[in-house]
Amino acid sequence: MKTQDSNYRRLWIAIGILILLAPIGLILPELFKAGGAWGEWGVDEIKDIAGYVPEGLKRISELWAAPIPDYAFTGWDKGVKSLIAYIVSGLIGVVIVVAVSYVLGKILKRGNDERT
Amino acid sequence: MHIPDGYLGPITYGSLWAAMAPIWFYASQKIKKSLKATQIPLLALSAAFSFVIMMFNIPLPAGTTGHATGATLIAILIGPWAAVIAVSIALVIQALVFGDGGITAIGANCFNMAFAEVLVGYAIFRLIAGRQREATNTQGTRFLIGAAIGSYVGINFAAFLTAFELGIQTILHVGQDGRPLYSPFPLKLTIPAIMIEHVALFGVVEAVVTVMVLLYLRKSHPDLLRRQS
Numbered sequence: 001m002k003t004q005d006s007n008y009r010r011l012w013i014a015i016g017i018l019i020l021l022a023p024i025g026l027i028l029p030e031l032f033k034a035g036g037a038w039g040e041w042g043v044d045e046i047k048d049i050a051g052y053v054p055e056g057l058k059r060i061s062e063l064w065a066a067p068i069p070d071y072a073f074t075g076w077d078k079g080v081k082s083l084i085a086y087i088v089s090g091l092i093g094v095v096i097v098v099a100v101s102y103v104l105g106k107i108l109k110r111g112n113d114e115r116t
Numbered sequence: 117m118h119i120p121d122g123y124l125g126p127i128t129y130g131s132l133w134a135a136m137a138p139i140w141f142y143a144s145q146k147i148k149k150s151l152k153a154t155q156i157p158l159l160a161l162s163a164a165f166s167f168v169i170m171m172f173n174i175p176l177p178a179g180t181t182g183h184a185t186g187a188t189l190i191a192i193l194i195g196p197w198a199a200v201i202a203v204s205i206a207l208v209i210q211a212l213v214f215g216d217g218g219i220t221a222i223g224a225n226c227f228n229m230a231f232a233e234v235l236v237g238y239a240i241f242r243l244i245a246g247r248q249r250e251a252t253n254t255q256g257t258r259f260l261i262g263a264a265i266g267s268y269v270g271i272n273f274a275a276f277l278t279a280f281e282l283g284i285q286t287i288l289h290v291g292q293d294g295r296p297l298y299s300p301f302p303l304k305l306t307i308p309a310i311m312i313e314h315v316a317l318f319g320v321v322e323a324v325v326t327v328m329v330l331l332y333l334r335k336s337h338p339d340l341l342r343r344q345s
Binding site for chain 1: 117118119120121122123125144147148151152155156157158159160161163164165167168169171172173174175176177178179180181182183201202205206208209210211212213214215216218219220278282289291295296297298299300301306309310313336337
């Protein structure tokens with residue numbers, strides 16, 4: 001029997017489920033006492049690890065302040081609130097990524113139509 | 117594997133931005149020709165999947181964390197050049213909005229995960245799964261073994277590039293006081309640190325995610341697995 005899912009509705013639902021499950025990516029590292037990724041430390045951590053903060057590293061690291069750093073909201077960095085912030089961040093991220101993909105796809109496609 | 121701002125000096129991040137510009141252009145031209153209106157949702161789904169799967173940080177007990185990227189899987193489903201664009205979109209949004217990976221390092225992170233990983237993973241998949249006609253046998257074990265090994269080697273290749281780019285900073289940029297200006301860890305530290313965790317765990321996670329999604333899709337959306345062949 002052939003399944004019909006021409007709008008990929010089920011796959012979008014799957015993405016939604018993944019967003020809701022994303023806090024696993026916060027809980028597991030805490031459970032197993034694992035830190036962040038290797039080589040993705042902030043300036044403070046670099047100071048602890050290397051004993052000093054390299055001059056150029058400090059300068060460039062201050063270039064950009066992301067609006068939602070580390071998928072967390074200020075004041076919502078502990079317990080259940082951090083998990084909710086993680087889910088909302090995932091949702092915001094997916095919405096932006098999907099919007100950008102559609103806009104880019106449409107622009108590329110328009111160029112295609114004009115030529116033919 | 118998302119290199120933050122400040123770890124790479126201008127020589128490295130500059131040349132990797134310069135490398136990515138023609139790659140993005142070429143990939144756009146490639147998908148322009150083949151992109152049908154019906155495939156835009158697949159591009160969006162792929163970028164969304166890559167974004168969200170990278171939120172699943174897997175711990176190395178008492179050590180660091182890592183995650184799958186979906187790069188090879190996406191290449192198998194929508195083709196390597198569309199995958200370059202899809203994974204790049206995820207990485208750019210992660211950097212700009214969530215500070216996951218630096219903005220100066222967007223070129224480097226896209227080169228490692230959206231270009232090198234995609235192409236190496238996909239090439240190995242094709243090599244094992246067979247070209248064209250043979251690969252359309254999506255029920256075959258060669259298809260799945262190719263996807264597993266391709267995605268495993270792909271992410272490890274990206275990990276190696278990341279370790280290499282970080283490690284050469286102590287050679288490229290030294291301040292007047294003799295101390296490194298950017299990432300202060302030499303190659304003999306970055307390569308084992310990043311490679312061991314990816315060879316032992318995160319590469320396996322990538323392969324498991326890839327195979328699980330393919331197993332699901334060949335039941336629910338078998339047409340997706342045949343599209344590229």
